[in-house]
Amino acid sequence: MKKKYILYAVLFFAICLFPVAGLAVPEREEVSENRTRAKAPALKDENGWNPDFLSDAGEWFQDHFGFRQELVTVNALMQGKIFGVSAAGSVIQGTDGWLYYQDSLNDYLGAGLMSDRALFNVAHSLSMMQEYAERQGADFLFTIAPNKNSLYGEHMPYYDSLKVSDEKNMDRIVPWLEKEGVHYAALSQVFAEQEEVLYHKKDSHWNNKGAALAADTLLAALGREHLPYVEAPGETRKDFTGDLDKMLYPLALTPEEEIYYDNDVFAYVGEVESNFDSRITTVNPSAEGSLVMYRDSFGNALLPFLANQYANAYFSRGIPYRMEELSEHRADTVIVERAERFLPEMAENPPQMPAPLMLPEGDISEREGEVSELKAEQQGNYVKLSGVIDRNALETDSRICIEVKGNMYEAFPVSLETEKGHSDSGFVLYLLEKWQQGAEEISVLVQKDDGWQRIYTGRIIL
Numbered sequence: 001m002k003k004k005y006i007l008y009a010v011l012f013f014a015i016c017l018f019p020v021a022g023l024a025v026p027e028r029e030e031v032s033e034n035r036t037r038a039k040a041p042a043l044k045d046e047n048g049w050n051p052d053f054l055s056d057a058g059e060w061f062q063d064h065f066g067f068r069q070e071l072v073t074v075n076a077l078m079q080g081k082i083f084g085v086s087a088a089g090s091v092i093q094g095t096d097g098w099l100y101y102q103d104s105l106n107d108y109l110g111a112g113l114m115s116d117r118a119l120f121n122v123a124h125s126l127s128m129m130q131e132y133a134e135r136q137g138a139d140f141l142f143t144i145a146p147n148k149n150s151l152y153g154e155h156m157p158y159y160d161s162l163k164v165s166d167e168k169n170m171d172r173i174v175p176w177l178e179k180e181g182v183h184y185a186a187l188s189q190v191f192a193e194q195e196e197v198l199y200h201k202k203d204s205h206w207n208n209k210g211a212a213l214a215a216d217t218l219l220a221a222l223g224r225e226h227l228p229y230v231e232a233p234g235e236t237r238k239d240f241t242g243d244l245d246k247m248l249y250p251l252a253l254t255p256e257e258e259i260y261y262d263n264d265v266f267a268y269v270g271e272v273e274s275n276f277d278s279r280i281t282t283v284n285p286s287a288e289g290s291l292v293m294y295r296d297s298f299g300n301a302l303l304p305f306l307a308n309q310y311a312n313a314y315f316s317r318g319i320p321y322r323m324e325e326l327s328e329h330r331a332d333t334v335i336v337e338r339a340e341r342f343l344p345e346m347a348e349n350p351p352q353m354p355a356p357l358m359l360p361e362g363d364i365s366e367r368e369g370e371v372s373e374l375k376a377e378q379q380g381n382y383v384k385l386s387g388v389i390d391r392n393a394l395e396t397d398s399r400i401c402i403e404v405k406g407n408m409y410e411a412f413p414v415s416l417e418t419e420k421g422h423s424d425s426g427f428v429l430y431l432l433e434k435w436q437q438g439a440e441e442i443s444v445l446v447q448k449d450d451g452w453q454r455i456y457t458g459r460i461i462l
């Protein structure tokens with residue numbers, strides 16, 4: 001009996017030491033998880049001894065212990081295949097082998113919907129971008145890439161019973177876009193009309209044929225004639241591995257079918273590691289026009305189709321959108337593509353561009369109101385002004401104007417995180433004005449009924 005206990009103890013400690021011993025094995029360079037792993041801890045930093053060394057070491061070990069990828073895969077396979085649940089917090093295990101991105105769950109459940117003011121913030125900011133683009137002589141188009149479970153939710157697990165609402169931000173914003181006159185291409189409607197599934201089973205994005213359909217829709221909305229990509233011949237190969245599959249089963253990947261189109265006539269400018277690079281420039285001498293596209297990861301598969309159609313194209317994942325890039329690239333077309341799950345973030349991140357001058361229409365009355373979190377900061381060539389207005393001083397679609405040095409500028413309406421919590425009644429504007437040393441006097445005006453109200457006048461220090 002004693003030998004049995006000794007054997008059990010030895011086996012227990014051997015299992016515990018297995019990951020530690022595995023540290024001697026060279027790590028795989030490929031990391032499938034969609035996050036940055038902890039760096040090796042340092043006993044000293046620039047401030048001297050590192051008081052967080054032990055916690056840093058724990059985080060490093062958790063991310064780097066021996067045979068980590070193998071153990072993560074085994075754990076995920078056991079939970080997924082036996083219990084039907086996901087071992088990765090960022091992945092939802094669906095039925096019939098389908099995987100979904102966790103960040104799309106609120107949209108699917110209709111939970112945490114954006115307020116009407118937040119929807120206005122996005123729509124009106126886009127209308128201001130569109131006006132800026134049109135003043136530069138460029139066509140403007142906005143589109144939303146639907147979440148996979150918004151189109152193909154039939155393989156979602158038990159979450160159906162937890163739905164709060166059937167409403168979606170993607171649908172609720174459409175009337176606001178129409179009211180603001182934003183040129184919009186409704187991809188959700190186009191995809192819903194297709195009988196064929198055009199998203200990957202184990203990836204969060206559309207497949208190449210889905211990207212071809214999206215590109216056809218965008219180009220048609222822009223009035224650019226071309227042979228439909230979705231009807232072009234392609235080669236189908238079973239060699240695609242999805243991002244969700246890599247996160248969940250890093251060493252037990254299941255290749256999916258993908259269609260490949262052999263019609264690329266564009267060339268990359270400079271070294272490009274992948275279509276997910278933050279900034280990519282392409283050229284096609286046989287085409288005409290210049291495109292600037294602000295996009296996210298859904299733009300990876302879109303890029304070749306659009307690059308083929310323009311003599312020069314620039315694709316950026318940078319946030320905020322830098323609108324001066326339109327003149328830098330002499331754009332005659334601007335496309336903004338954003339995934340459905342990122343709409344709330346759009347309300348928080350207005351583009352960077354010179355605030356447009358405006359002349360408020362109607363009477364201007366005086367009314368005392370609260371403006372908090374007011375600050376000015378230098379950002380490159382701009383002075384960025386931001387603040388939060390008392391919600392009671394605003395209507396749902398009130399525009400905001402800032403007076404500086406006798407000039408009136410329209411501010412972007414934004415959603416901000418404050419010391420008191422989340423607020424959808426914030427504002428941001430970028431000025432190229434030279435700021436005096438010390439303080440400048442500003443006034444804040446808000447649109448109310450048929451006129452404007454000056455609710456704040458004070459000095460602000462840069």
